[in-house]
Amino acid sequence: MKKALHITSSARGGLSFSRGLSMAIIQKLTDRKEVGVVVERDLVQSPPPLLDEVLIGEFYKQPDSVGEEARHLLAYADAIFSEIDQADVIVISTPMHNLGVSAHLKAWLDQLVRVGLTYKFNEDGTKSGCFKNKKVYLAIASGGKMAFWPEGYEFIESYIKAVFGAYTGITDVTTYRIEGTAMGIADVDYQEILRDL
């Protein structure tokens, strides 16, 4: 049975539309028995630590050269690496905040990406991501609608795809959106948004 990792990153708790959408994705996948086990990580309940000088120094060491005294600094990063390593399907939800991902999700990504673990340098200087055969579903909620922005103002899906592709090797990303949440939504029909899932 496949394992899913569900990452939520809205500070609006039960009111969150992005969380509602990612929960509906998880529900659909479990109903169809495509996933059997779901690991939850709420990035607002347990916020990722922000980077500092010491931690950045440890991140740029190859994993086998990290000393015992530094291991506790990497506890969060090690935990989220292991969660993603063990997951077949990763469902991530984020609010649109000032056109980008939530600060919590950005901080999670900054803890996830690690040389020697999520990506490696090849002899010719290019990089290769280390994960294979993982599927990402991305659920984005925005107060306005994408159609209101000029062309080229999509920064969330493109950013997630770029980071995952370059630094983890995960390239299979499918995005669902709930738009116009600040414009008054009476009844949210998540199933309609997910009709092609």
Ligand SMILES: Cc1cc2nc3c(=O)[nH]c(=O)nc-3n(C[C@H](O)[C@H](O)[C@H](O)COP(=O)(O)O)c2cc1C
């Ligand atoms: C700090 C902040 C910044 C926001 N920036 C944008 C934005 O740039 N574009 C937009 O359409 N909505 C923006 N919104 C509205 C949210 O995207 C909207 O409330 C969405 O439903 C949030 O997702 P959630 O319901 O999962 O929390 C912003 C809201 C907040 C609190």
